[in-house]
Amino acid sequence: MKKLVLLVVVGSLLLATAGCQTPKPAETATPTTAPTAAAEKFRIGVIYDFSGPFAAGGSTAAATGTEIAIEMVNEQGGILGKYPVEAIVADAQSDADVAVNEAERLLNAEKVDALVGIYSSAHAVPIAAKVDQQKAFIWLGVPSSTAVLKDKHYRYVFRCLPHSDQFGELSPQFLSEFSQEKLGIAPEDLKVAIIYEDGPYGTGVAAGNERGVEKYGLQLVLKEGYSSSAPDLSALITKLRRAQPDVILHTGYNPDITLFLRQAREQGLTFKALIGHGAGYAQPEFVEKFKSDIEYFLNVDTPAAQLFDPSVLAPGLGDLTQEYLKRYEEKTGVKDPPNQASSGFNFTWLFLTQVVPMALEKYGDWSPDSLRQAAMDLDIPDGGTISGFGVKFYPPEHEMSGQNMRAFPVLTQYRDGKAVVVYPTQISAVEPVLPLPAGHPYAAE
Numbered sequence: 001m002k003k004l005v006l007l008v009v010v011g012s013l014l015l016a017t018a019g020c021q022t023p024k025p026a027e028t029a030t031p032t033t034a035p036t037a038a039a040e041k042f043r044i045g046v047i048y049d050f051s052g053p054f055a056a057g058g059s060t061a062a063a064t065g066t067e068i069a070i071e072m073v074n075e076q077g078g079i080l081g082k083y084p085v086e087a088i089v090a091d092a093q094s095d096a097d098v099a100v101n102e103a104e105r106l107l108n109a110e111k112v113d114a115l116v117g118i119y120s121s122a123h124a125v126p127i128a129a130k131v132d133q134q135k136a137f138i139w140l141g142v143p144s145s146t147a148v149l150k151d152k153h154y155r156y157v158f159r160c161l162p163h164s165d166q167f168g169e170l171s172p173q174f175l176s177e178f179s180q181e182k183l184g185i186a187p188e189d190l191k192v193a194i195i196y197e198d199g200p201y202g203t204g205v206a207a208g209n210e211r212g213v214e215k216y217g218l219q220l221v222l223k224e225g226y227s228s229s230a231p232d233l234s235a236l237i238t239k240l241r242r243a244q245p246d247v248i249l250h251t252g253y254n255p256d257i258t259l260f261l262r263q264a265r266e267q268g269l270t271f272k273a274l275i276g277h278g279a280g281y282a283q284p285e286f287v288e289k290f291k292s293d294i295e296y297f298l299n300v301d302t303p304a305a306q307l308f309d310p311s312v313l314a315p316g317l318g319d320l321t322q323e324y325l326k327r328y329e330e331k332t333g334v335k336d337p338p339n340q341a342s343s344g345f346n347f348t349w350l351f352l353t354q355v356v357p358m359a360l361e362k363y364g365d366w367s368p369d370s371l372r373q374a375a376m377d378l379d380i381p382d383g384g385t386i387s388g389f390g391v392k393f394y395p396p397e398h399e400m401s402g403q404n405m406r407a408f409p410v411l412t413q414y415r416d417g418k419a420v421v422v423y424p425t426q427i428s429a430v431e432p433v434l435p436l437p438a439g440h441p442y443a444a445e
Contacts, residue, residue: 042079042356042366043086045106047117047127048141052094053228057254057280058340059094059119062142065337065344066117068327073352079366080357088112092123099123100130107136113366114139116348119340121145121164121201128157137368139351139375142340144278144302145200146208146400153401156368158375158393160347160385162407163400164201164277167300168208169215171249171275174298174411174423174432176216182434183272185246191221193245195236195260197252198225205251205277221245228256236260237267246272246435246444254280261290270444272435275300275411282338287417293441294414296433298422303410305342305386307421307429314384320349321386336418346387354378382406388427 046066049059070085078084088110092099099118106112115131115138118124124143131138132154140148140159144167149159172192179190194209196202202225213220221243224236233256240248248271252260257280278301280286287294306325310318324345328337355374356366362377363370380391390406411423413432422432436443 041084041086042352043088043110043112045090045103045110045112045115046087047090047092047099047102047106047115047123049094049099049119050091053253053255054092054094054119056283056285057119058142058283058338059092061283061338061341062119062344063117064328064331065324065341065346066141066348068324068331069345069348069352071327072323072349079352080360083360085352092119094120096120096123096126100126103127103130107131107134113137114351114368114371116351117141117344118143120199121148121204122199124148125200128152128154132156135368137371139347139355141347142343143201145204147200147204149400149403151399153396153399155396155401156372157402158372158404159402160350160391160404160407161302161343161387162389162409163403164204165208165211166407167251167277167409168205168210168249169212170300170409170411170423171277171298172209172212172216172218174275175218175247177423178432178434179218182432183246188217189219191219191244191246192249193222193224193240193243193247194220194249195222195224195226195240195252196250197228197256199228201279202228202251206249209249209251209277226256228253230256230259233260233263234267237264237269240264240269241267248274249277250274250281251277252280254283254286257281257286258289261293265293265441270442272444273298274442278302278339278409282340282419284334284336284338287414291417295417296413296415296436296440298411298413298432299419300409300411302339302343302407303388303412303421304337304339304419305346306336307410307412307419308386308388312383312427313386313388314381317384317386324386342387346385350378350380350385350391354380380406 048063049055090102119142121143137156144164146163146165176187179185179187196206276299281299282301305321358374359366359370382390384390394400410421412419413422420429422428
């Protein structure tokens with residue numbers, strides 16, 4: 001696995017990135033104190049999985065997005081054009097214990113000013129607790145489990161992306177609207193199965209699925225969790241064959257999704273539709289591995305930046321997206337990055353071009369308390385980021401303190417190997433195709 005290399009520009013040379021301008025921070029009073037810890041540079045600890053199963057499941061893509069954002073900020077002279085960003089990178093190795101140890105090392109030994117990144121929700125849950133207890137600051141990237149933040153009332157933990165409850169509830173909502181029209185089945189007669197990896201991420205999405213199924217009056221015929229490291233899922237597939245669901249709602253990572261689909265085909269499992277929920281269902285490797293077998297599969301996720309029409313975004317964001325896409329292709333050879341890459345770029349860019357500058361200009365330094373106050377002051381309307389949504393965080397007294405209240409997922413469908421937005425209808429590119437057409441390897445008769 002290619003190691004992430006983050007460039008640090010030390011000096012005052014200001015290089016303009018073509019078509020990309022750093023958003024201006026809020027106009028505030030002149031800072032009264034110097035930046036804390038290091039006056040010359042802003043040091044961040046970057047944690048992702050560069051080895052183990054999560055690496056190819058989206059973590060490396062997110063890390064590359066983060067890398068690009070840091071490079072672009074440094075090419076413009078750093079924070080406010082004068083404080084270069086130094087990134088100290090850690091490999092969580094797809095292991096929660098390693099992730100926690102690396103987070104502690106970055107904070108206590110490396111003395112970084114803030115942590116960014118994290119891919120797995122199973123890693124984010126313990127790290128968030130330790131960071132907040134220490135009154136350090138973390139800007140979370142990809143982990144979407146609601147359990148990371150719900151009822152924790154953290155003050156120093158922030159997440160820009162939608163959470164798993166939102167993922168889980170969107171798919172039943174979609175089915176309630178299209179079941180009769182597309183499948184010829186009244187919503188109350190639609191049989192739905194929920195299967196999921198039993199970590200914080202899968203469990204959170206499945207709970208949202210179940211609430212949505214109940215809310216919209218669908219029939220739940222099976223709900224079953226399993227370990228993402230399970231060597232055999234044939235027993236689960238047998239239960240699905242007995243339950244005969246019309247639609248399967250699945251949440252998992254690359255290895256277990258691969259195992260499930262291969263064994264499902266071997267055992268003759270069929271269905272009218274399958275809806276994934278991010279993670280493994282969003283990866284280019286997934287598409288390359290299964291090719292036409294996953295044509296017309298659906299997936300709930302944070303949208304990749306290239307799926308948006310620039311005209312619906314704030315001025316300049318179309319150019320910013322194109323610059324990010326160009327650099328990603330130069331680094332990886334991939335023309336259409338997965339949504340994790342867009343998320344990695346987007347949340348890092350916002351942190352370095354809006355939150356840290358605001359902390360300096362409005363609160364005088366980049367201490368954890370100043371970063372926290374600046375994050376709470378952030379108020380970006382919908383359409384104000386390359387991911388389409390705006391940014392405004394719930395306050396500490398809210399049950400989802402630190403969560404971006406304006407974040408939302410979308411539902412995409414694979415068409416000719418590419419994901420296209422099919423829901424919500426107001427931002428969809430095309431209508432969904434339901435059921436799986438005759439001849440599809442998983443199509444029910």
